[in-house]
Amino acid sequence: MGSEADDEGAPTRRDCVKYGGTVIGGGLFAGCTGDRAGSTPDSPATATDTATATGTAAGDESYTVTMAPAGEVEFESVPEDVFTILSHHTDMVLALGRGDAVNAMHAPGYTQSLYTKFLERLDGVSVDWEGLYSSWPPTKEKLYELDSDVHLADPAKVATADGWDEDDLAEIERNVAPWFGNTLSGTRQSPPAGWGEEYEYYDLWEIFGRVAEVFRETERYEALAAVRDSMMGEIESNLPPADERPSAAQVLFSTSDDGMWGYKLNYPGYYAAHTRPLGATDALADAVGDGYGDDGRNITLNDELLLEADPDVLLVLGPMTEYHDIAEIRSGLEDDEVTREITAVREGRVYTQGARRQGPILNLFQTEMAAKQLYPDAFGEWPGYVDGEPYPEIPAGERLFDREAVADAIAGEL
Template sequence: MAGNDNRLDTNRRGYLKSGGAVIAGGLLAGCLGDSIPASKPENSTSETTSETTPQEQGYTVSMAPAGEVAFDSVPQSVFTILSHHADMALALGHGESINAMHAPGYIQSLWSKFLHHLDGVSVDWNGLYSSWPPTKEKLYELDSDVHLADPAKVGSAEGWSAGDIEEVESNIAPWFGNTFSDTHQKPPAAWADDYEYYTLWEIFANVAQLFQEEARYEALADVRNSVLTTIEDSLPSETERPSAAMVLFSTSDESMWGYKLNAPGYYAAHTRPFGATDALAEVAGAEYGETGGNITLDYEMLLEADPDVLLVLGPMTEYQNISDIRATLSEHRVAKNITAVEEGRVYVQGTRNQGPLLNLFQLEMTAKQLYPAQFGEWPGYVDGEPYPELPTDEQLFDRQRVADIVSGER
């Protein structure tokens, strides 16, 4: 393990920590989310703050829990853990700067299904360091310009202390990320006083300032706002909306997990705007009412919930097939009686741990899956294929415009 002789010149690193939260560790029970199927919003009341100064004088960015961080140049080597941060770097034209992420092969296989429709936008993340949980030794080896990751989340990993977080920040590069806004989870106790919850696009705005790519952010935000306006203008009345459930099936047994559709946090950023009835809310009990929003299910509970629409996480990767899942459901003595199964409304979803690019596609796909009369029929997903092709007049956003923004051509 490198010691103090590995301390790096902060002028060369291009940053200087200038204030912010107390750095501390802690343990957080649970997993990283739905990144690996076999394992187990945007309603924010917080305000983001950021200040930039002329480029030649450097600039500062601020976001909880890292606080205010000053840079004298745009980071060229970027460490990430979770895919919402990686998606943000990609959307801002900095995808090639990423040197690490959790489960890079899985993330590449999923993102590629969507990016297929954005001309000139692709990723090559296979073989990157799989960064959860990270090790200090590897962080020294990567020698990144910024750790685009939540220090409170890293502090929750086994073997990480407050001193470790500070050491990495002082000797290598600062932390700058926010993870517990996913479902408004409680951060480790030592971080609670300094933590704030942001929407997906508020986090994205701050990351855009980190990369000095505010124009790209504003252009993509305009696209997203147009999508939301289309959705809001076309939603049927609440009495005409379907009930739905979002589930993740185990790849090894009959285990399954259910997730909230309408909760705060960026995990529900593609389902909350539709205001569908969450079929799991009444059958899940008090456990489901707590922040976090994932519960263990069985087929009997799913039948009791009896959703009109079943949204299934996982099959847009190589780990599962939607055709196999539909066959299993239709042949199961209990599951075959679920309304969504009987009526053929079992649909594929991508991931809750989305960034801005996947958020645009997932808003579109969810609109069609829940409200085909208003937004056009969902053509269905074919196992192993990209996100399906949609007629231009049925797309909720202009693919070429988004591709041009990411590529810096607009």
């Protein structure tokens, strides 16, 4: 692609992608006409919440897909080069058999180091994302250079980056490719000024259903959703009564100092899609009270506050990447005169988790691991994670979801 100068003058080759009344910041993109189609409201996270009626034929080949905040976007062909920022969208592209189509993501080294641990258990599925453009915050110049077919990123989120305004978003959509993504549903975070009327919140699998429509991959989506539906049915039918469930806390430790952050287990949004359905008591909720994370975001913790919360189980984000070490974290907790008194530390229930910015693949694995970590009597013992190793091998009879069915869906063997 050329430079920003292409914003002036004749239509570009991107006119093969039409924008059906997309609303941004309260005004229509230049050159767009028509009404914005509505989006399905958020609903409880179930595997059968598909994106029905969001992809409709608009001609012999073209089709439209709708999701807030981008609105209705019309495509004349399936996107081949895909720009992403946050890994929930990247995961979705991978789950639809298009991992090699991704040309950008935030922190590609970190993301690859995490995903390779899980993909080891999916026969034939792998990624090679090393060296991709680290896309947060993005630059217009790089987006022109990448010349993607779709920007699978939330325009309301991009609008918060330095150097971006409505005109910049419209320019990239007009000259390069449309925006199509939803990120603020992760914690039901309030949208930035000018986006409130356009924003709707979805659960993880609703977003995935709409992304699948973009790539005309509804069958792959339905196959993966059926796997999750089966797993959730087993989990829901075997959860112990609420008064017999442990308390838990989900935390992330800093890699540069002694800082740590806590995250809500049961908050609406896809960041908690692996813990909310399990219904454990959130130990931090009582300890922190009303200050527990505006818009569901992280809270800053210290040793004393974590001891006050005193979780029975401590879920630690990050050690499945190469940037954290669970053995070192456990040793630090056991050696500290304050944290050694935490029930989870004393009883050896400090467990590895992956990441909150999860797509469907990570969600399947993380839900399984959290279920075993919280309820070993109901779902089988968690075998433990060894630093640097893949997701642990679990005997076939003790798995909560079918690995072969997932790998087949990703490969298109339906």
